[in-house]
Amino acid sequence: MTVRFSHQWRTGVYISPEGDGDLRRVRIRVELRRDPLTRRGGRVAHFQGFHLRRPDLSAEVAASRAHCPFCPERVLVVTPRLEPCVDGAFRVVEGESILFPNISPYDRRSAVVVLSQAHFLAPEDIRPRHLVDGLRAAQRYLGAPGALRRRDFGLVTWNYMPLAGATQVHPHLQVFATDRPGRLLEEEVAASLRHLRRFGRPYWEELVETEFQLQERWVGRGRHTVWLTPFVSRSVVSDLMVVFPGKARLSDLSVGDLEEFGRGLSAALQQLAAEGVMSFNLALYPAREGSLDPAVSLHARLSPRIYFNPAIGGSDSTVWQHLLDEPFMVRSPERLAESLRPAVSDALSEG
Ligand SMILES: [Zn+2]
Numbered sequence: 522m523t524v525r526f527s528h529q530w531r532t533g534v535y536i537s538p539e540g541d542g543d544l545r546r547v548r549i550r551v552e553l554r555r556d557p558l559t560r561r562g563g564r565v566a567h568f569q570g571f572h573l574r575r576p577d578l579s580a581e582v583a584a585s586r587a588h589c590p591f592c593p594e595r596v597l598v599v600t601p602r603l604e605p606c607v608d609g610a611f612r613v614v615e616g617e618s619i620l621f622p623n624i625s626p627y628d629r630r631s632a633v634v635v636l637s638q639a640h641f642l643a644p645e646d647i648r649p650r651h652l653v654d655g656l657r658a659a660q661r662y663l664g665a666p667g668a669l670r671r672r673d674f675g676l677v678t679w680n681y682m683p684l685a686g687a688t689q690v691h692p693h694l695q696v697f698a699t700d701r702p703g704r705l706l707e708e709e710v711a712a713s714l715r716h717l718r719r720f721g722r723p724y725w726e727e728l729v730e731t732e733f734q735l736q737e738r739w740v741g742r743g744r745h746t747v748w749l750t751p752f753v754s755r756s757v758v759s760d761l762m763v764v765f766p767g768k769a770r771l772s773d774l775s776v777g778d779l780e781e782f783g784r785g786l787s788a789a790l791q792q793l794a795a796e797g798v799m800s801f802n803l804a805l806y807p808a809r810e811g812s813l814d815p816a817v818s819l820h821a822r823l824s825p826r827i828y829f830n831p832a833i834g835g836s837d838s839t840v841w842q843h844l845l846d847e848p849f850m851v852r853s854p855e856r857l858a859e860s861l862r863p864a865v866s867d868a869l870s871e872g
Pocket of ligand 1: 586589590640641
């Protein structure tokens with residue numbers, strides 16, 4: 522097997538304070554994992570007494586409504602216009618989605634896509650059309666002449682809700698073109714190229730094949746997409762990954778690809794919301810512009826964000842993720858796959 526899921530166990534021991542003075546030795550097992558592509562570490566560690574609880578965001582939603590720059594009465598007045606324009610227009614409009622430049626750019630080309638007229642969409646209200654229209658607007662922006670240079674990456678990301686880093690409650694994506702996409706994607710690209718040279722087959726093809734055989738993290742497959750949970754997830758409740766076999770970039774996706782992605786994602790968000798997840802980060806990871814080899818398949822990662830302790834607003838970004846770059850999972854990817862499988866498989870078979 523060329524895709525290896527390597528892991529080790531460690532055991533922590535302590536003496537429980539419970540019982541009638543009777544000391545009790547407790548052993549807790551911790552699993553240390555390595556990502557099969559990048560070899561980055563992560564661990565599955567128990568978190569005693571942890572339960573997902575849906576946070577109440579009604580105060581944040583109400584407080585942000587009156588001055589929201591993305592609501593329909595304000596968005597065309599206060600948001601900036603594109604320079605150069607795309608298809609002769611100052612903003613890109615697809616259905617309810619509106620794309621315009623980011624006033625805080627991350628790179629040479631940096632835009633925001635507002636996804637809905639509604640100020641707030643709960644995760645279970647995010648429909649496939651929101652995603653399809655938003656991603657079509659991103660395709661038009663990145664597909665404009667000169668938007669992407671050779672060796673650039675065309676990135677689409679989403680911080681949904683303040684806990685995930687959003688500065689506005691109103692749902693919106695970020696789109697940008699850059700030759701510096703961050704260390705994680707750079708490592709994935711380099712490792713994917715090494716894998717192709719060494720084994721003669723793309724890593725992403727072998728990952729899909731291996732995960733299908735194992736079934737442990739397999740969520741489902743549609744005509745255009747494969748859904749699984751990454752062996753080393755970044756979310757404490759584990760991530761969902763979508764692979765687009767044979768596709769390298771956002772520009773390669775047809776409307777059929779986007780619709781299937783939208784259906785699966787909408788179903789996954791409904792299931793996650795039912796469990797209490799009200800926040801997430803999402804990123805689409807493409808191949809570099811100009812690369813002709815099939816080493817990297819376009820893939821997406823949806824990473825739920827939660828409050829460890831909603832009562833005190835306790836964030837899930839701890840020193841482990843933030844300063845040690847060693848994510849830990851209190852719910853395993855295998856358990857997340859089990860919980861998402863029925864709803865996502867149903868949504869994928871509707872096409
Ligand atoms: Zn709004």
